[in-house]
Amino acid sequence: MIRLIEDNDPSSFELLKALYPHSGKAFIIGITGSPGVGKSTLIDALIFEFRKLEMKVGVIAVDPTSPYSGGAILGDRLRMQRHATDDGVFIRSMASRGQKGGLSRATKDAAIVLDAMGHDIIIIETVGAGQGEFDIAHLAHSTGIVSIPGTGDGIQAVKAGILETGDIFIVNKSDKPDAEASVFQLDMMIGMRRPLEGGWTPKVLKTQALDGTGVEILAKTFLSHFDFMKKQGLMDQKRKKLEHLYFQSLLTDLTLEKILLFMNDSKVFREALNNIESRKTDPITAAQHVVNKICVLGSND
Amino acid sequence: MKTKNKIRVLIAKPGLDGHDKGAKIVALALRDAGMEVIYSGLHQTLDQIIQTATQEAVDVIGLSIMSGAHLPICEKLIAMMKAQGLDDIRLTIGGVIPHQDIPKLKQMGVVAVFPGGTSFEDITAGMNSLFE
Numbered sequence: 422m423i424r425l426i427e428d429n430d431p432s433s434f435e436l437l438k439a440l441y442p443h444s445g446k447a448f449i450i451g452i453t454g455s456p457g458v459g460k461s462t463l464i465d466a467l468i469f470e471f472r473k474l475e476m477k478v479g480v481i482a483v484d485p486t487s488p489y490s491g492g493a494i495l496g497d498r499l500r501m502q503r504h505a506t507d508d509g510v511f512i513r514s515m516a517s518r519g520q521k522g523g524l525s526r527a528t529k530d531a532a533i534v535l536d537a538m539g540h541d542i543i544i545i546e547t548v549g550a551g552q553g554e555f556d557i558a559h560l561a562h563s564t565g566i567v568s569i570p571g572t573g574d575g576i577q578a579v580k581a582g583i584l585e586t587g588d589i590f591i592v593n594k595s596d597k598p599d600a601e602a603s604v605f606q607l608d609m610m611i612g613m614r615r616p617l618e619g620g621w622t623p624k625v626l627k628t629q630a631l632d633g634t635g636v637e638i639l640a641k642t643f644l645s646h647f648d649f650m651k652k653q654g655l656m657d658q659k660r661k662k663l664e665h666l667y668f669q670s671l672l673t674d675l676t677l678e679k680i681l682l683f684m685n686d687s688k689v690f691r692e693a694l695n696n697i698e699s700r701k702t703d704p705i706t707a708a709q710h711v712v713n714k715i716c717v718l719g720s721n722d
Numbered sequence: 723m724k725t726k727n728k729i730r731v732l733i734a735k736p737g738l739d740g741h742d743k744g745a746k747i748v749a750l751a752l753r754d755a756g757m758e759v760i761y762s763g764l765h766q767t768l769d770q771i772i773q774t775a776t777q778e779a780v781d782v783i784g785l786s787i788m789s790g791a792h793l794p795i796c797e798k799l800i801a802m803m804k805a806q807g808l809d810d811i812r813l814t815i816g817g818v819i820p821h822q823d824i825p826k827l828k829q830m831g832v833v834a835v836f837p838g839g840t841s842f843e844d845i846t847a848g849m850n851s852l853f854e
Contacts, residue, residue, distance in 0.1 A: 486758075494750065502763050505774050506767070518728075
């Protein structure tokens with residue numbers, strides 16, 4: 422099913438429509454951070470902890486598509502293979518297929534499928550918090566930002582505005598020197614930020630994903646964030662917001678599709694291109710003209 | 723056969739064989755040819771390979787076997803794939819494969835064999851041709 426969604430098969434919409442009512446129960450966790458910080462290994466350890474609590478876990482691991490070849494090495498799963506034969510775990514690797522933030526509507530669609538399948542927790546792994554239309558905050562109820570000591574990731578987080586999106590800051594490879602300094606830095610910066618509505622104070626945790634140190638606490642912290650949001654009525658708010666964003670992205674995608682179809686065999690479009698090339702008009706005027714034509718056509722349907 | 727939007731390949735290392743440099747290099751070559759490649763890691767059981775292939779909805783499983791155990795492994799894997807109804811996943815194999823074993827493998831149901839020394843162009847062309 423996820424394959425159909427990825428490949429933009431038209432039947433995927435019918436599938437999603439059928440599944441959507443069955444979704445909305447899973448708790449979605451986003452895990453992001455620079456390459457090499459240990460996200461996949463951490464997720465592997467988190468799966469272990471959630472499975473101990475008998476929760477079913479779905480994972481969507483996103484890796485970048487090469488802009489040159491269009492191909493991708495989807496290597497996150499490698500770190501999670503011990504769960505490959507556990508029926509309570511479903512791991513799906515997805516290539517970003519050109520989406521700048523790494524995430525796309527297909528990621529959200531896949532999450533709907535996993536949700537409808539009955540997973541209690543869905544973990545989405547990606548690189549970077551993204552500044553595009555789709556970043557992890559649009560998909561996840563709770564976001565974990567992973568960094569490692571000694572790389573100045575803390576400062577990067579502030580610069581990129583990532584600090585505002587993180588709910589739990591995870592300093593992985595905490596056996597390295599400077600781990601305490603990293604935690605301190607993050608604590609300081611969180612202290613300086615404006616309190617969020619609802620008042621969840623982001624936590625800073627230390628982990629060593631390779632041997633699982635600190636991961637049990639991390640798993641429980643995510644769950645307690647979930648509980649906190651439910652108690653404060655934030656869960657509903659969040660769900661509505663995510664739904665709204667999903668709706669917007671669907672509108673954009675569907676409209677774009679129609680426009681592209683139109684562009685493919687349209688006299689108006691070709692005329693516009695000719696006019697631009699022969700300098701009869703400028704691209705801005707031409708674009709406005711074409712869009713107005715499209716809207717008129719649309720309202721005639 | 724339907725042309726795929728993107729070809730998804732699982733490069734898998736079954737059993738005790740610990741040499742995966744070739745597998746990794748082939749993975750990169752396939753990526754450069756526009757495919758989405760999932761690398762399973764070492765020491766996979768056949769169960770793990772099948773579960774991974776299913777969850778990841780791959781089009782091809784590319785086994786990498788340097789240990790000489792290709793005949794029994796392929797036989798077993800194909801039987802397991804049949805039992806689970808995985809008819810739309812093609813099985814290919816690379817690694818240390820003596821030429822005289824190629825017909826046997828093909829008879830079992832392996833669709834392509836790329837023994838050590840096959841060029842990247844041939845491997846990529848071979849993979850692509852499975853979907854024409």
